[in-house]
Amino acid sequence: MNGTEGVRHPRGRDLPPEERERRLRRIWDPPRGILGALSVVDHKIIGRRYIATAFVFLALGGVLAALIRIQLATPEGRLLGPDVYNQVFTVHGANMMFLFAVPVMEAMGVYLVPLMIGTRNIAFPRLNAFSYWIYVAGGALLWIAFLLDFGPDVGWFGYVPLSGPQYGYGKRADIWAQMITFTELAALAVAVEIVVTVFKQRAPGMTLDRIPLFVWAMLVTSFLVIVAMPAIMIASSALILDRLVGTHFFNPAEGGDVLLFQHLFWFFGHPEVYIIFLPAVGMVSTMLSTFARRPVFGYLPLVMSLITIGVLSFGLWAHHMFTTGLPRVGESFFTASSMAIAVPAGVQIFCFIATLWLGRPVWRPPLLFVAAFVVTFTIGGLTGVMVASVPLDSQVHDTYFVVAHFHYVLVGGAVFPLMGAIYYWFPKMTGRMMSDRLGAWVAALVFVGFNLTFFPMHVLGLQGMPRRIYAYQPELPWGGLNLFVSLASIILFAGFLLFFVDVVRSAVRGAPAGDNPWNAPTLEWATTSPPPSYNFDGIPVVTSANPLWDDPETLPVATGLRVDRRELLVTSVQRAEPEARESSAGASIWPFLAAVATTVMLIGSIFSPWAVVWGSLPIAVALVGWFWPKGAPEDEA
């Protein structure tokens, strides 16, 4: 069937390079105008939007953190009343977890995975667009509600009975629960895209042992999302049902159970930590290898530890519930499994140290953040082993010790690598370098500021200061350290501020980056910075784990793809042998319309169960519009 088809449809290889580029641009470039901007399906544009939006939420969450620190700087703080304070810490936590940490990691995957495995777009590009709009809608829901003074006030994990119909008055808890639905829907969509992209769209020759570690990390993360997120969607949906139509899932008076909510929440909530942390491990592995100027030490143990952590992360959830009176056997099991996960995490840290040890490290900003990560995350890991023990956890549960612990793990373990990753990949995304000098300052300020802010919280926790109190009395011995923490946080804020300044400054007038400014070995550096809409002129052919180090001058490529429709290569799962020249869906407004319809239905269903019925009709229409073939060349064959 392809003999004659080749004559009718010109292939890239038959054309001179300029003509090939012109034709590729004509089919791959995003449409213009406002409608065009809403129809974009390019993974780089959506990834960039996703990342930028997530950082906006980081900044907003940071403002709330600042409010908290001002409030607690002195005893009997007067800035915020108890009601507003409850909303502030709830929105801070929910925002950082659901609107910043998970989305930003997935967004980095959306941008980088297709480039790192050598393909032209992510799998299901329209689903990707849909995911972004749903995410924005969920974020807007939370923040608009908060600004109108009905933000959730039940803590980021929204425990019943506080969030249930008996105590959670108004619609505040529903806002929390439905924000979950939005963000998890968005996250699940991206997870499916990444799994299929990694399975089926790798460059020919990229066998399993040649997959870049960041891509491995995103693959494992995506599986965690797929298995963990349904639990929280069930928990939040059951909560809304309890509140709206009088079900009794969490009502002990009618045979329900409040701990059931905690089980469902943490069955998701603990893997969630690794959903945030594993991509960071991937980023660190990638940056370390580049700046140590050698392949990462222990590729196989690193891959195995990613998978091991992924599996074990489902066996730890109850360690968040030690103080709820679980059976003794259960407590012992979850203590053991919580300590066991320190083993693969330890393997990773030792591989990282060995890579640095054996290499010739070049101390550019990304590597500075990696160093900050190793120190800070190790401290967080050590307190993690401590709180895995039941007697210690019973003592420090719900105190600032736990606040210190999880900020060490999340900020140290994920935000530091992420900031390093921004310094590392910013040149690829924008074509411009960020500043080495400012970068060093950012790393230093953030590292010092973070440790001065959060280390004393361990002590405050041991001194008995509970989480989530809006004020404390002057007689309590916490005043001095709290003032110190609040002052130290100014250094941390200054670091983040400088980071944003550097991003904006560099985007406008950073030095031109060139294709491969760091002399890195992975495929995303084989194309221009920023990459063209079609990513690669010829799809790379891979023969090793570090292709650009084997031959920095010439890229072996596959030829024969058409230039009159969006075409990419589908390869086999294990050995990445070419199987088909698959088409990739073009720009479309329907994902945006489907997201709007879904938003109307989900927000309506906070108020009336009938919204699910009438709200489903526009969604069905939008989905049919989305999938109905329109005679585009991509729909051929």
Added chain:
Amino acid sequence: MKQRPALDVGGLPLHGLGSASPTWWGTLAFMLIEGTGFALVIAVYLYLMSLAPAWPPEAPPPDLAAGTMVTALLLASVVPNLLLSRWAAAGDLRKVRFGVVLMTILSSAPLIVRAFEFAALNVSWDTNAYGSVVWLLLGLHTTHLLTDLVDTVVLAVLMFTRHARTSRRFGDVQDNALYWNFVVVTWLPIYVCIYWLARV
């Protein structure tokens, strides 16, 4: 970077079927998501059951007739569904057209009987936690029946248009058939849960 041609892929097909199709893998991934969801709701059922002094609490167990009939209808639909999948793999448009129409009918039938199942539960969602979880189980599965029916209807219409005769469309039919099998298979543990665990 300079490029060096190393591989000619011009002879590859424009679309792969089965495991060579990204859509097939996407369908599997969504099945994993929804399968996890079903498994978790069943876990919720078992959890609540383990707490209750009597099961079902303050209600007679659900009547068997409607649920068992749905089960029989669903199981019976698997055979033509597998045939349809095979016809699609062979690219036989005439048989596929017959198959999608047949499957539209066969996936509507259990949905009609399903309406009677809710009444046969003998408990309302707001009576107690037991009522809540059986309604959730049945509701969740009904949503899947409904969405797959809509999917099948749209696909059936599509197969009578000029867009039908492509391997991509036959792939869609196969994926839809795969998904229907999933909807049938996930029903079986739910059926055991709702109807038989309430009788032990």
